[in-house]
Amino acid sequence: MMGLGKEKLLLLYKQMLSIRLFEDRIYQLFLQGMIPSTLHQYQGEEAIAVGVCAVLNEDDFITSTHRPHGHAIAKGIPMEKIAAELFGKVTGCCRAKGGSMHIGDYSVGMLPAIAIVGSGIPIANGVALAFKLRRTKQVVVSFFGDGATNNGSFHEALNMGAIYNLPVVYVCENNFYGASTHISKVMKLENIADRASAYGIPGVVIDGMDVLEVYKVATEAVSRARDGKGPTLIECKTYRYSGHSRSDPANYRSKEELEFWKSRDPIVLFKKRLFELNILDEEADKQIKSEVEREIEKAINFAIESPSPPLEIALEDVYA
Amino acid sequence: MMGLGKEKLLLLYKQMLSIRLFEDRIYQLFLQGMIPSTLHQYQGEEAIAVGVCAVLNEDDFITSTHRPHGHAIAKGIPMEKIAAELFGKVTGCCRAKGGSMHIGDYSVGMLPAIAIVGSGIPIANGVALAFKLRRTKQVVVSFFGDGATNNGSFHEALNMGAIYNLPVVYVCENNFYGASTHISKVMKLENIADRASAYGIPGVVIDGMDVLEVYKVATEAVSRARDGKGPTLIECKTYRYSGHSRSDPANYRSKEELEFWKSRDPIVLFKKRLFELNILDEEADKQIKSEVEREIEKAINFAIESPSPPLEIALEDVYA
Amino acid sequence: MHKLTMAEAIREALREEMRRDPNVILIGEDIGIPGGWGGPFTVTQGLAEEFGNERVIDTPISETGIVGIAIGAAIMGLRPVAEVQYCDFLFCAMDQIANQAAKLRYMSGGQIKIPLVLRAPTGATGRGAQHAQSLEGLFTSIPGLKVVAPSTPYDAKGLLKSSIRDDNPVLFFEHKLLYGSKGARKERGGVELFGEVPEEDYAIPLGVADIKKKGKDITVVAKLLMLHRALEAAEELEKDGISVEVIDPRTLIPLDKETIIKSVKKTNRILIVDECPKTGGWAAEISSTVVEEAMDYLDAPIKRLCTYDVPIPFSPVLENYVIPTKERIIQTIREMLG
């Protein structure tokens, strides 16, 4: 499979499953009132974060959005640190000062996620600029949604990435909705990737439910970037199973639409594939699943048992 | 000529000449220290303002930029009111509170020009929205430069104009430079009009030195807009003869480049055409020219003789 | 009279103004989507059904485009009520707000008017630094804008009506914890605020403060959520015989200085409580105004009790720590009196 060994394939699978089960569990806890604030969940979109991040080295970077849990797990932030952050505990990756929408861990190559739609893209350019000037061969991936592509930040950033030939890959997670608004209401194009032509860079549309396709296309784009050939815009068609945030019942979309996409579930599809390739069987699958569940419970227990932040840290970290 | 009668053709000619000679004269006065502030001049680009505005009715609107004198004359602001504004006199179109970069006259359909690059485009959409909701069949034209098309405002505005199908025409005056920066440094495209495809609207590239071509293409775009068929992006290739502003010597560009464009001077070309068509001869030309010069001197005398604004008006017009 | 939440009162103002004047239109993200929420805090629910999507216009995530289109429409005589989902996103449209809306009329020499309302939910609500700012103070420093910040359903409805009828750009700040949004959009930690609101038409003029509680020992000026905390503090202090006058300015621009000055001349002490950060914040303007006009009446230095100068932290305990609480208000007043 595209030069992917068994172990790597199983890792992709496990990561997708980790994201799915983590998000499901977090949602339960949220509904029980154990997690403060709001949540933007990633179920259904796992193949993108996992397929893209699998191509990256630890010292490559990503920028993320208000919906960062999947990216965080895929880029390798320990689940403990993510969970603790969601619970508002001082052991969280941002010392409880970031929260669900700002998950990040510099040490594994994820900037604090940026919750202003579109605003992470220009910043990703800057990370890429540093790599380029220092000739480090690192790359940066900027994740953002379909909604972000109607924002001025997207436009200015893609143009600048193009003219400076930066080592950056722009990954658009097109889940067809920006909050409650369907993409057809706010854009006349069918494919967002077509916007790449406005900047003179390649644009590719792919099936964001197929982790191997994501991996393949990301590999090409990351290589281009690493080789100094400039940015690529990758549009991944996908779907979020959850509401936009917290208890959004998502009444603005049809059951049929949701069911259609669930019938193309990235984890189910990939599992089937792994079964066909004899890389996975029921037994092994169960084992992976229970391992993932254990890890999640461990992370959540860690979060629950962690202390609240001492008040005085609220006044720290404003200035370096 | 495209259904243009002799009179209209001569009017186009006279308007172009008015802009050219007005700008030349203003520059002299500026160098003599008689005009405060800075100037962004329009020599070389006359065919665009004149060709486009000739298609518009008086109750159609335009938005303009830091380089508005040409648009203002073409849309019909009396030269007196423009000159007085440049001189900072209370008889100016904006009571001396706008200045060179903010020339406008609501009564003839020109909003105060907006000098933040790109920022007039979203506002033009709003004018168009009002026309659309009221079903008035009016249209609005938004003028902006090549530099503006790298700005987020352009992107957000063109997308919104497209999705709401607004009666607006986006006219890009591509003079190949944003201030001292050549377009090839800041954009990988050859044709800005290609960006229209990112919004699902038509984009057209035309020769901005040919007033009849401008007139023709503007006629089509304005008709589309008036008929409820939505916006068009028109890119006019053109050149500014002057420096970017005030005494900019424009050392960032070559003499040859300037000479090339001057050899395609819109006024000279059109004059030749009119001669060929036997609509104009030397005699008539001289007469038009001296008429224009008289009008300009009259305007400038008006400006010079007008009073400075009384100080207390500085505190008026903040709120309605 | 009926009892409404703030969200309902604002919705009622929008509905009545839209019925009264066909020029009133709404522009914003997720405001008119069938099956949607009516904006992030339910305010516009049902309005698209009544007025159609020509007058309740859903937009892309293009704040610059939103404010820009509203400005253009306003110049042509419509009365757009535009909105951003969180006031933090006003910064995404800052050029349109501060360089265009605030200045175009002046630049035009008075030729045009910009009857535009821009609604913006303000305040910290446990979401972290980018959805938490209190920015109403910052916008008072830009000449050409009016700034309104209502604290009760009654005020919200009456002030929104005046804002819509006003011929200038008005920034209308609504505190997320005061909305009383219900169901799925309910805010954790929200104040349960039901207020009497007349069913007949009324409007509250911009620039008139309201003394929400009379008192004689000290004047407290506060707005939005802080007003409610100040009132709670005042109630508690009353038990100890301390009489606090609590003034709600309601509109920040124009500001009703007279009511504040008059109160200070009576109580001889003033505390400003504010959710904006202290440095360069709104409280400074009130303080300086009082010093300029009533310094000789002061028996104690003016105090500003404001959010600490930090971005708003995520953790609820930290958030709670950085924003003035009832307890800190009480403590500060006690210190000032004694």
Place this chain on the structure above:
Amino acid sequence: MHKLTMAEAIREALREEMRRDPNVILIGEDIGIPGGWGGPFTVTQGLAEEFGNERVIDTPISETGIVGIAIGAAIMGLRPVAEVQYCDFLFCAMDQIANQAAKLRYMSGGQIKIPLVLRAPTGATGRGAQHAQSLEGLFTSIPGLKVVAPSTPYDAKGLLKSSIRDDNPVLFFEHKLLYGSKGARKERGGVELFGEVPEEDYAIPLGVADIKKKGKDITVVAKLLMLHRALEAAEELEKDGISVEVIDPRTLIPLDKETIIKSVKKTNRILIVDECPKTGGWAAEISSTVVEEAMDYLDAPIKRLCTYDVPIPFSPVLENYVIPTKERIIQTIREMLG
């Protein structure tokens, strides 16, 4: 020592820091174009020639993109000096400045630093409302930013060096009329300002005010152009035996309160002169701070002499009218002493 204009002093600081530290890069519009101007006010002239276009990066007219790319580069350890051509255009990048640069470190729990300088020409210079604002005050109200506003070539060079070496986002405001730009880029009405500037390396720490003139009857706090007008006023008043102490805060965030308070305790009177508009402006912060910390020392109400609350009008006579002049400073001081 040599005598430099402000533009030259800033250029020298940039050049020396770029030589010293390969991480320092410049990003902005029209800053490194051969045959161009070196930015709108000639500051970066010659730097692209010396350091190449990898370190002097010309950009499209994309302020959001400019500040964003600078933030990302800063997070990775470069030390970008980004610029906008007029500070009014900071509003075009307001989200990146106020929501990102100012907050990312805090949101990250201190994981990252953002050593970024953003240079911005401020002040009114006859161009009309959209190229004329004094915005340094407004940015003091956003926690996470530092704000610097030098008034002399010596201060500019020393403070810019400190700003570049600082690990935080610093907004560096330069007054257009103080640049002393020459040739085609000369500003009409500019102040002829040549100052002694050391050729050896020096840096002025952020947060230290400078008493530009000692005095004992009244304290005047002013920055940028207003500082020079205040000094002229002081000189003139001296002839009448009125002794004015003139303080230049030099950095607004962090603010050297002590120097101001100490002066007030000595003179018992304070006037703040500022080109920012009065309402919600920077002067209010100074006034409130003084009241909080030294009210008992005041013999007269604190006054703020600021630009009127209007957008800046185009006509030179009107512009001159709305901004504090030497004459109005003198008159106000006389009134306060009288």
